Amino acid sequence: MITRRRLLMSTAAAAVAGTALPAAAATARSRSRSLQRDADALRDAGVTGVAVRLDTPHGTVTARSGVRDLRSRGPVPEGGYLRLGSTTKTFVATVLLRLVGERRVSLDQTVDDLLPGVVQGAGNDGRTITVRHLLRHTSGLPDYVPDVFPEQSAETYFARRWRAYEAEELVRLAVRHRPAFPAGTGWAYSNTNYVLAGLIIERITGRGWEREVADRILRPLGLRHTDTPGTRPFLPHPHTSNYQQFTEGGPLVDTTLPYRPFDSGADGSMTGTARDLNRFFSALAGGRLLEPAELTAMRDTVEVPPGNGHPVGARAGLGLFHTPLSGGGGCLGHSGSGFGYVVETATTLDGRRTVTVSAHSRSADPEQAARQETALRDLIDHALSRGD
Numbered sequence: 001m002i003t004r005r006r007l008l009m010s011t012a013a014a015a016v017a018g019t020a021l022p023a024a025a026a027t028a029r030s031r032s033r034s035l036q037r038d039a040d041a042l043r044d045a046g047v048t049g050v051a052v053r054l055d056t057p058h059g060t061v062t063a064r065s066g067v068r069d070l071r072s073r074g075p076v077p078e079g080g081y082l083r084l085g086s087t088t089k090t091f092v093a094t095v096l097l098r099l100v101g102e103r104r105v106s107l108d109q110t111v112d113d114l115l116p117g118v119v120q121g122a123g124n125d126g127r128t129i130t131v132r133h134l135l136r137h138t139s140g141l142p143d144y145v146p147d148v149f150p151e152q153s154a155e156t157y158f159a160r161r162w163r164a165y166e167a168e169e170l171v172r173l174a175v176r177h178r179p180a181f182p183a184g185t186g187w188a189y190s191n192t193n194y195v196l197a198g199l200i201i202e203r204i205t206g207r208g209w210e211r212e213v214a215d216r217i218l219r220p221l222g223l224r225h226t227d228t229p230g231t232r233p234f235l236p237h238p239h240t241s242n243y244q245q246f247t248e249g250g251p252l253v254d255t256t257l258p259y260r261p262f263d264s265g266a267d268g269s270m271t272g273t274a275r276d277l278n279r280f281f282s283a284l285a286g287g288r289l290l291e292p293a294e295l296t297a298m299r300d301t302v303e304v305p306p307g308n309g310h311p312v313g314a315r316a317g318l319g320l321f322h323t324p325l326s327g328g329g330g331c332l333g334h335s336g337s338g339f340g341y342v343v344e345t346a347t348t349l350d351g352r353r354t355v356t357v358s359a360h361s362r363s364a365d366p367e368q369a370a371r372q373e374t375a376l377r378d379l380i381d382h383a384l385s386r387g388d
Contacts, residue, residue, distance in 0.1 A: 028058070028059065028061070031054075031058075031061050031386065032061050032063070034382060034383075034386075035052055035054055035061050035062075035063040035379075035382075035383060036063040036065070038052070038063070038375070038378060038379035038382055038383070039051075039052050039063040039064065039065040039379065040065045041375045041378070041379070042065065042357075042359060042372065042375040042376055042379060043065040043066040044375075045368065045371040045372045045374075045375045046361070046363055046368050046371070046372060047066060047359045047360065047361050047372055048066050048067060048070060048241075048243050048252070048360055048361040049064075049065075049066040049067055049068055049069075049076045049240040049241070049359075049360035049361070050063075050064065050065040050066050050076065050357070050358070050359055050360070051063075051064050051076050051077075051078075051080060051240065051274065051357070051358045051360075052064070052274075052355065052356070052357050052358075052379065052383075053274035053275060053278060053355065053356050054353070054354070054355045054383050055275075055278045055279075055282065055353070055354050055355075056352065056353045056354075057352055057353075062078060064076040064077075064078065066360070068080075068238075068239075068240045068241065069240070069241035069254075070241070070243065070252065070254075076240050076360075077238035077239070077240065079238070079273055079274070079275060080238045080239045080240050080273070080358075081225065081235045081236045081237070081238070081239040081271055081272070081273055082235075082239070082271065082272060082273060082274065082277075082341070082343050082358050083235065083242070083258065083263070083271055083336070083338055083341055083343070084226075084268075084270040084271060084272050084277070084336045084343055085263075085268045085335070085336025085337050085338045085341070085342075085343060086191070086194075086267065086268045086334065086335065086336040086337065087270070087277065087334045087335065087336035087343060087344075087345060088194075088266065088267065088268050088269055088270040088336065089194045089197075089266075089267060089268070089319050089334060090280075090281075090284070090319045090320050090334045091213045091217055091270065091280070092194055092197050092198060092201070092209055092213070092266045092267075092319065093135050093197070093298065093318050093319020093320070094216075094217060094284060094289055094290065094298075094319065095201055095209065095212045095213055095216055095217070096131065096135065096197055096200065096201060097290055097294040097295075097297065097298055097318065097319075098216055098289075098290065098294070099201070099204055099205070100131075100294055100297070101290065101291045101293070101294045104204050104205075105131060105200070105204050106131070107130065107131050107132040107135075107297060107318075108130050108131070108132060109130060109131055110126060110127055110128070110129060110130055111126035111127075111129045111130070111131070111134070111196060111200075112125075112126035112127040112129075114131070114200050114203055114204070115196065115199055115200065115203060118168070118171060118196070118199070119141070119171065119175055119196070120175065121175045121176065122175060122176055122177055122178050122179075123178045123179050124140075124141060124142075124174075124175040124178075124179050125183075128182065128183045128184075129141070129183040130183070130184075131197075131200065132297075132318065133183050133184055133193075134193040134194070134196055134197050134200075135193070135197060135318035135319055136187075136302060136316055136317065136318050137187055137188060137189050137190060137193055137316055138183065138184055138185075138186065138187055138302065138316075139179075139183050139190065139192075139193055140179035140180045140181040140182060140183050140185070140186060140188065141174060141175070141179060141180075141190050141192045141193060141196075142174045142175070142177040142178070142179060142180065142190065142192065143174065143189070143190040143191050143192055144170040144171070144173045144174040144191060144192050144195070144262075145191055145262055147173040147174070147176075148160070148163075148165065148170070148173070148261035148262055149259070149261065149262070152246060152247075153246050153247070154244075154246045154247075154250075154253045157244070157246070157253070157255065157259060157339060160259070160261060161257060161258070161259045161260055161261075162260055163260060163261055164231045164260045164261070164264055165261055165264075167195045167196075167198060167199050167265055167266070168199070170192065170195050170265070171192060171195055171196060171199075174190075174192040186305075187302055187303070187304060187305055187308075187316060188308075189308060189309075191262065191267040191268065192267075193267075194265075194266050194267035194268075195265055195266060195267050197209075197266055198265060198266025198267070199266075201266075209228075209266045210228035210230070213228060213270075214228065217280065217289065221276075221279055221280060221283055221289075222279075223272065223276040223279060223280060224276075225272055225273040225275070225276050226270065226271070226272035226273070226276040226277075226280075227270065227271050227272065228269060228270050229269065229270075229271055230264055230269060231260055231264045233257050233258055233260070234257070235256065235271060236271075239256070240358070240360045241254055241256045241340075241360065242254070242255050242256045242338075242339065242340030242341040242360050242361065243255065243340045243360065243361040243362075244339040244340040244361070244362050245361070245362065245363050245364040245365070246364060247364050248364045248365050248366075249364075249365075250364065252361060253340075254340075255338075255339035255340035255341075256340070258338065259338065259339055262338075263338055268336065268338070274345075274356035274358065277343075277345045277356045278345065278347075278354040278355070278356055280345075281332070281333065281345050281346070281347040281351070281354050282347055282351040282352070282354045283351065284320075284332075284347075284351070285332050285347045285348070285349060285350065285351030285354075286350065286351035286352075287351075297318060298317050298318045298319060298320065299317050299320075299322070299332070300317060300318070301315035301316055301317045301321075301322050302315060302316055303315055303316075304316050304321070310323070311323050311324070311377055312324075317332075319334070320332050320333060320334050321333060321334060323346065325381055325384055325385045326381050326385055327381075327384075327385030327386070328385075329348070329349060330349065331346040331347060331348055331349070331380070331384050332346065332347055332348075332349060333345050333346030333347060333380075337362075339362070340360065340361055340362055341358065341359065341360050341361075341362070342357075342358070342359045342362065342376065343356065343357070343358045343359075344356070344357050344376060344380065345357075346380050346384060347384075348384055353383070353384050353386075355379075355380055355383040355384060357376055357379055357380060359372065359376060
């Protein structure tokens with residue numbers, strides 16, 4: 001027989017559950033509206049297409065704004081494929097840190113020890129540059145990018161976009177120029193660092209960095225929609241078209257096809273989806289990919305000097321950045337960009353809230369570009385600063 005006391009308790013529990021469900025639904029609607037407002041703000045700043053995915057312990061929220069392409073003006077597809085650009089670097093750094101954990105390489109080994117004679121000339125000296133310097137961008141090595149894209153124009157993009165370079169060629173181009181500073185004495189972002197990181201992975205393992213990323217990260221995490229396509233030029237469907245304005249006041253040029261000279265190596269060639277990116281960064285921050293010592297090393301940061309395109313207070317770790325949040329604390333992440341697109345993934349320090357934003361056009365107007373950058377950063381800050 002059910003006693004009156006037990007019956008009252010059951011009734012009370014049902015009442016609590018009944019009120020909790022509408023409250024949870026209201027919170028989910030509020031979160032969705034907030035994300036959509038921020039996506040629309042990025043569109044209103046002039047971005048042709050925007051997609052956002054936020055994963056939290058309470059579920060997934062997505063937002064899309066703008067158009068998938070300027071010809072059909074159809075909606076931005078959900079779950080579309082993306083060029084990851086320099087977010088590739090976080091995958092590469094994770095593989096190298098796994099190798100550090102296996103004692104197959106040390107962060108304090110020099111480049112010359114691992115790749116004898118590869119970095120030399122014009123004051124560049126691989127004997128003074130360590131693996132840690134490469135991964136944190138404190139090597140001082142020149143960036144090869146100005147050599148492979150010497151003139152900011154659509155004509156250069158179309159004339160050179162099919163030219164592919166071997167990694168060693170890109171390093172040789174870079175070291176013709178003097179270093180920005182002696183290794184370990186400053187900070188400057190250089191894609192050359194991660195070209196060398198890819199070569200080091202191959203030297204240690206006997207396999208390309210792509211195979212190591214696939215075996216150590218993509219397959220274990222089930223990232224079935226992430227790829228290392230090398231020089232293969234086409235994004236899988238569905239995807240949103242990318243548009244670059246090369247000159248202020250000029251037309252938006254469809255740059256969905258990659259620029260092979262800097263879109264085909266360990267510094268920026270991967271493709272994937274927001275779902276996969278969120279899963280990767282959440283697993284990384286949550287300690288599921290690296291042992292504690294290596295994750296601590298990855299999070300050991302240095303100040304990013306002002307004027308380097310990062311928010312105030314940003315700090316550089318090994319293959320990722322720490323950025324303060326307005327609600328307190330900070331987030332870990334990395335952006336990727338190329339002609340016509342910006343992709344940024346960021347996660348809370350515990351990996352429980354992770355957001356990926358893709359913006360599918362870039363302006364040559366400095367003021368408009370600054371507004372777009374601010375809108376993107378605000379979106380990430382709002383998404384990760386919420387306590388629900």
